[in-house]
Structure formats: structure tokens, C-alpha cells
Amino acid sequence: MTKIRDIGEFGLIDKITKKSKDEDVLVGIGDDAAVVKTTRGLQVLTTDCLVEVDHFRKEWFTPNQIGMKAIEINVSDVAAMGAVPRFALISLGLPKDLDVDFVGEMYRGMWKICSKYNIEIIGGNMTHSQQIFISVTLTGNVNNKNLCLRNGAKPGDYIFVSGYLGNGRAGLRLFQENVNGFEIVRKTYLEPKAQLKTALKLAPFVNSMIDISDGLASDIKHICEQSKCGAIIYKDKIPINDKVRQVAKTLDEDEYKYALFGGEDFQLVYTVSKSNLHSVVGFLIGEITKDKKIKLVSNIGEEIIKEKGYDHFSSSLDKVDKSYL
Amino acid sequence: MTKIRDIGEFGLIDKITKKSKDEDVLVGIGDDAAVVKTTRGLQVLTTDCLVEVDHFRKEWFTPNQIGMKAIEINVSDVAAMGAVPRFALISLGLPKDLDVDFVGEMYRGMWKICSKYNIEIIGGNMTHSQQIFISVTLTGNVNNKNLCLRNGAKPGDYIFVSGYLGNGRAGLRLFQENVNGFEIVRKTYLEPKAQLKTALKLAPFVNSMIDISDGLASDIKHICEQSKCGAIIYKDKIPINDKVRQVAKTLDEDEYKYALFGGEDFQLVYTVSKSNLHSVVGFLIGEITKDKKIKLVSNIGEEIIKEKGYDHFSSSLDKVDKSYL
Incomplete structure (x- = not known):
């Protein structure tokens, strides 16, 4: 049976995604963010996730920096559409024995960056998981003529x-x-x-x-x-x-x-x-x-150039991957 | 130091959340979904997550059922606001050695339920993690008079x-x-x-x-x-x-x-x-x-009644928790 490591992130995305037929969906899967029509203009929506070990290590990053990064990477996707970020939802997976102060610091990092970009955190979800993960969904607004x-x-x-x-x-x-x-x-x-x-x-x-x-x-x-x-x-x-x-x-x-x-x-x-x-x-x-x-x-x-860039399934921070070099 | 297991999900949420001051945010953190004003009416946004072992076990659930459940639980939150679901973003964490067919089946489950409710999956994100997790963000529309x-x-x-x-x-x-x-x-x-x-x-x-x-x-x-x-x-x-x-x-x-x-x-x-x-x-x-x-x-x-309901940090499917009975 084919394992994910065999076809990689982009192979898997190709395999399971469908093109939207909804006429309000201007851009669906396959750009930095989705774009949907509203009468106020266009809304962009994007989601990106940080997973412990794969995207950060507690030995390297302070909890504050983890929170900051979780927001910045999503702002980067909204920015790449020519859009202004607006609202964020945060889905957290946290191990039971994690310090509450660690989570507090992580959140302070998120608020700090949200405040820098004038983003409101309007919702979220928190659950138990073995590894820390932070999945952020960010919305933004863009005028038709500025959409990239x-x-x-x-x-x-x-x-x-x-x-x-x-x-x-x-x-x-x-x-x-x-x-x-x-x-x-x-x-x-x-x-x-x-x-x-x-x-x-x-x-x-x-x-x-x-x-x-x-x-x-x-x-x-x-x-x-x-x-x-x-x-x-x-x-x-x-x-x-x-x-x-x-x-x-x-x-x-x-x-x-x-x-x-x-x-x-x-x-x-x-x-x-x-x-x-x-x-x-x-x-x-x-x-x-x-x-x-x-x-x-x-x-x-x-x-x-035939080589691909970073693929989350073929390389991870878990081990030092020199094969790409 | 205080661990998350000591204060639980709701204690932690209280500790780290802030009230929104944005006048376009009608409802922020603390309901089934957030509600923001748009000129077309009100938009609701919610996010909920399934984590392997904590919310499902591969021995019990088919991948199709895992995908179905991931969407239904979010529709449930949008429904509880009196809103009609509209767009979904899917953030997946997947182990490297997971079968591609498993992910395909999981996605088919998601599409099936999205199609039932007329929801469009407009974006997402896929990354490596040790446990499977599926974080879904769902938007919806609601008229002011129907908002619950x-x-x-x-x-x-x-x-x-x-x-x-x-x-x-x-x-x-x-x-x-x-x-x-x-x-x-x-x-x-x-x-x-x-x-x-x-x-x-x-x-x-x-x-x-x-x-x-x-x-x-x-x-x-x-x-x-x-x-x-x-x-x-x-x-x-x-x-x-x-x-x-x-x-x-x-x-x-x-x-x-x-x-x-x-x-x-x-x-x-x-x-x-x-x-x-x-x-x-x-x-x-x-x-x-x-x-x-x-x-x-x-x-x-x-x-x-003083007892609380299900708390993801004080009980999990990981072990049979009889303490609540």
C-alpha cells in the first residue's frame, strides 16, 4: 500500500482535492489563501499549522516565539494575496503535562503579533494531544484590483x-x-x-x-x-x-x-x-x-530545476536531513 | 508549576482569552462560534479538532467515519448559532507511514458530509505529526434575527x-x-x-x-x-x-x-x-x-450539580476514565 512518505505533501494534496464549483468561491484550494465574494468586497481565508518537533522544538524556541511564528506564517499567506488580515481562530493541541505558563506565554506571543497587525482572535478550540500543535485560521479583506x-x-x-x-x-x-x-x-x-x-x-x-x-x-x-x-x-x-x-x-x-x-x-x-x-x-x-x-x-x-522544496512528509526537524543538499 | 491537567480545559481558556474590542466582532471567544458583521449580514466562524486516540481510534472508526465526524461536529457548532454553514478549511496532521488510501477515505467522508450540507471546502493545510489530527474551520451565514x-x-x-x-x-x-x-x-x-x-x-x-x-x-x-x-x-x-x-x-x-x-x-x-x-x-x-x-x-x-462535563485534559479515550461515574 502507498504510504504518505512515498508521494509527499503535494502528491497527496493533488490526490484528494477537488475544484470548487461554487460561484462565490473565486479561489479555492491551491493558492496561499482561499478567496470568496462578499458584498463588502473579497474575503480571503487561510489556515496553517505548527507541529512540535516538525516545525519547532521547545529547546530552540521560547513559547512566546512559537506563538509569534504561528501568527506570522498565516499573515504571510494573507499578505501574499494582497489582502489585509482581520480575524483569527486558534486550534490548539496540548499535552496534559505542559506548564500552564508555557501556554500563557505562547498566547502572549500570538496576541503580540495579532496586535501588531490589528488582527482580532475571535475563536478557537483546545484539546489534548501528545505533541503541541497550533492550527491558525486567518481571514482577511482585499479589493478586487489588489488581489494577487x-x-x-x-x-x-x-x-x-x-x-x-x-x-x-x-x-x-x-x-x-x-x-x-x-x-x-x-x-x-x-x-x-x-x-x-x-x-x-x-x-x-x-x-x-x-x-x-x-x-x-x-x-x-x-x-x-x-x-x-x-x-x-x-x-x-x-x-x-x-x-x-x-x-x-x-x-x-x-x-x-x-x-x-x-x-x-x-x-x-x-x-x-x-x-x-x-x-x-x-x-x-x-x-x-x-x-x-x-x-x-x-x-x-x-x-x-527538478528538485522540490521543503516537503513535510519527506523531511522533518526530527532528524537532520542532509539528503536534499 | 501548574500543569494543564491541574486547571483543565475551561480553566485554561479563562486564563488566556481576552474580550474583543472590535466593533465588527459581535461575538468573540466563548460561544459555539464567533460572529462578525459583514454588509451581507452576519458571518459565523468556528473551529474544532479531532485528535487520534483522544477523539477516535483507528480500531473503532473507519477513515470515512473520522472524516464525517470532523465535519459534523463543526456543523453542530454553526447550527447552534442558528446559522447555515458555508465554507470549510481543513488542517491535517498526518503520520508519515499512514496509508494514502486512509487519507483518501477520510477526505471522502469529509466531502460526503460537506455535500450533504452544501458546504464548500475552500482551503487547507497538511503537515506531518505523530498522531493524526483534523482541525476544521467552518464559516456560516445568519440573519441577525435568527442568531442564537x-x-x-x-x-x-x-x-x-x-x-x-x-x-x-x-x-x-x-x-x-x-x-x-x-x-x-x-x-x-x-x-x-x-x-x-x-x-x-x-x-x-x-x-x-x-x-x-x-x-x-x-x-x-x-x-x-x-x-x-x-x-x-x-x-x-x-x-x-x-x-x-x-x-x-x-x-x-x-x-x-x-x-x-x-x-x-x-x-x-x-x-x-x-x-x-x-x-x-x-x-x-x-x-x-x-x-x-x-x-x-x-x-x-x-x-x-457541581461536576463538570467532558474535559479533554482530565479524561481521554487513552485510558478508561471511571472516575466521573
Whole structure:
């Protein structure tokens, strides 16, 4: 019998999802968030989850940071739609012998970030589980003209990213390999920030947008698949900061693989037509092509990217997974 | 340090929740679902979760039944608000070695119940976890005049329940104690049904309503606390069917404790003023009082109910918890 580890997260999603036929559902499964019509405008809805061991370890994260991250990753999905977050529901699974103060601190982390983005926690649910999990559902509002989907990229569009990449994986590797120092890399991993302000500025000018949660290669692949196009990525233009390069060097790993396949950077990748180039900020890293392949181009030559990004079923924080490197 | 098991689910919720100050939030944390204003009317949002071992066992439930239950329990919460369910988001935690067919069957169960209630699954999330968990967020719509809250009960209101109680716990006990037979009790436990049609009929005529997920006593307590009143329950009027009585007899347990403290019946309890009595159906089981106590009255005498209902942190399916009996 086929096990989930055999087909992975995206294989499984393909297998079990159906396309919505409801005319109020503008976007169903398959974007950062769903979009439904209301007379006030459009509502986006998204849900994302943190599971102990897989997404965080109590030895690495304070409870406050776990709570903060749970909200930021959902805000990142709402932001990638060009939407403003609004209401949150929190579903918690908690072991019986967890300290009440731990949960209190986790919640304080959630409230802190909600307050930063003006989000109201309007409901939730709490139950017993062996591992801690935090499932957050976040709603948001967006005007039709600002809505950014994955399927709008056009051949000739320039591909941008909003900030430096690879930090998510570099930070994780520091903890996994027990490397000291690199406090900024460590903190950026522990306290990721959604790029909401940037996303809202970009929204009117981009043809497609997505947040980088699975890795640049995987997330550009999502855009290309849904836009029925391909992409060229200029390897040397991928923004990677010096500290991340140093981490890679220390661990004898490839910083471009951190950026391309690492995930958890929560920066934005977006595509912009030539006529809107003057209206956007960010790092230009490539172009959308008609040819459906995703190519990585450098001085040395070009290669076609086939590897996938972070897949929750083929790798987890549980063990140090070097197979992707 | 205080552990969660020491203060329980409701203690923890009290400790970490805040009241919303947002004027678009009509109902925040503390009802079956949250209610927010939109120009189309009111939107309700709720989230509820099933965790393996705590809420279901693979030996007892088919994957199809697990999926069905995950949706029904959320529909039950939306129904208890007098609302019509609309959109669902599904957050799944799945072990790596789970069969893909198991997940497919679970999803088929979810789609089946969604289709029954005309609900669209518009999004979700899938990740690795040691135990299976299914966290469902469900939205719904309700007109202002049909909205049923927990805080509307008034002294003099009659208390009704929509159907027979105790089946949730009786079914669970059959599985826990390995008792054969009682197929209907067993099936009603495995395949609970939300009382949506009944709820929509009742909505215009009730002062308060809640679904019975924690047990009749606990759920009436929720109404009384939020309505700042008390209740008298007539023990002999609590509807318990013969099969459930037989299960209790077989196990030498008290069927009234199944009904009062067992939970997972997913019937409705609602309060109705005298002037609306002719408009409602159901079993009349008591009255709302000014005195803030909850009394159980029978031929023998009366007692004040202090015990709580099902608490996910003080009892779980993991072990047979007889302490409540």
C-alpha cells in the first residue's frame, strides 16, 4: 500500500482535492489563501499549522516565539494575496503535562503579533494531544484590483523577491548542528516576519505573488504551474546575505540550496510586467518564459530545476536531513 | 508549576482569552462560534479538532467515519448559532507511514458530509505529526434575527433538548469495555449527526441555544454562566433511549451520568420563553431560574450539580476514565 512518505505533501494534496464549483468561491484550494465574494468586497481565508518537533522544538524556541511564528506564517499567506488580515481562530493541541505558563506565554506571543497587525482572535478550540500543535485560521479583506494570485504570471514578466533568502534553512541548520554564534541568523529563523507592508505596496502592480514558505524553487514552480509558463532564475542574482553565506561555509553546505530548497523565509516572490517595473521594489532575480521549464542560469551554464522544496512528509526537524543538499 | 491537567480545559481558556474590542466582532471567544458583521449580514466562524486516540481510534472508526465526524461536529457548532454553514478549511496532521488510501477515505467522508450540507471546502493545510489530527474551520451565514447565543436565557424560560442523550458516552463505553452488540448505539457514536434542520427551525423562537458536546450539565452551565442565571433540570424528563439504558445496565453504570456528563451527543439544548412554547419542538427538561445554581430535581429530592462535563485534559479515550461515574 502507498504510504504518505512515498508521494509527499503535494502528491497527496493533488490526490484528494477537488475544484470548487461554487460561484462565490473565486479561489479555492491551491493558492496561499482561499478567496470568496462578499458584498463588502473579497474575503480571503487561510489556515496553517505548527507541529512540535516538525516545525519547532521547545529547546530552540521560547513559547512566546512559537506563538509569534504561528501568527506570522498565516499573515504571510494573507499578505501574499494582497489582502489585509482581520480575524483569527486558534486550534490548539496540548499535552496534559505542559506548564500552564508555557501556554500563557505562547498566547502572549500570538496576541503580540495579532496586535501588531490589528488582527482580532475571535475563536478557537483546545484539546489534548501528545505533541503541541497550533492550527491558525486567518481571514482577511482585499479589493478586487489588489488581489494577487499565483496564476497571473505572463511570459516576459520579471521575477522579484522582496528580501534576502536562505535564512530559514541556515538558522535551522545552526540549531540542528549545534553551531554557536550567528545570533542574527538564529533570531531571524526563530522570529520570522511576514512582509505585509511590502505586499500591500506591491499588490496593485504585480501579475502574481506568493510567499516563500517551501523554498524559492518550489514557490516559483507553484506560480509557473498555475500560470502555465516557465521561468529563468539568475543564480547570481538570488539575494543571500553574508551571514547566511558564512553559515553555509561553516557547515560545508551550499547557500543557494538553502535559498532554493530550504523554505521558511517568508519573503515574497512576485512577477511584474515591464510597464510596471518603475512601481515596484525588490531584487530582480529572473524572468517568466513561455517554455514550461524552470532553469537556473549562472556564469557556468544552466540547469533545469527538478528538485522540490521543503516537503513535510519527506523531511522533518526530527532528524537532520542532509539528503536534499 | 501548574500543569494543564491541574486547571483543565475551561480553566485554561479563562486564563488566556481576552474580550474583543472590535466593533465588527459581535461575538468573540466563548460561544459555539464567533460572529462578525459583514454588509451581507452576519458571518459565523468556528473551529474544532479531532485528535487520534483522544477523539477516535483507528480500531473503532473507519477513515470515512473520522472524516464525517470532523465535519459534523463543526456543523453542530454553526447550527447552534442558528446559522447555515458555508465554507470549510481543513488542517491535517498526518503520520508519515499512514496509508494514502486512509487519507483518501477520510477526505471522502469529509466531502460526503460537506455535500450533504452544501458546504464548500475552500482551503487547507497538511503537515506531518505523530498522531493524526483534523482541525476544521467552518464559516456560516445568519440573519441577525435568527442568531442564537448562549447569553440570551431568561428566568422563566423552559429548557428543551432536541433528542435523546447519553448515546455518545454509551457508545464510547461499549468500545472501551469491549462489549458486543448494541449496533445502533455503536453506530450513533461512530456517526454523530449535527441537528442543522432542527436548529434552523428553532432559531427564530429560542432565547439561547448550544450544542451538547461536553454533556448536558456542562452545556447548560455554559448558558447559565453567560446568561447570569441558574437552572432546574427535571432528572426524569431527560430523554434517554432504551438501548442506552441497557448499555448502562450491562456495564453497571448510571445512564443519567452518560447524559449529564458524557458529551458528544451533538443534540441541541435551548431555552424558550412561555410565549414561544407553541412554536418549538423537543423534550422539555427544565426551567431557567434567577438563582444561579444548577439543580437536578427528581422524585427522591434535589441536588446541586457541581461536576463538570467532558474535559479533554482530565479524561481521554487513552485510558478508561471511571472516575466521573
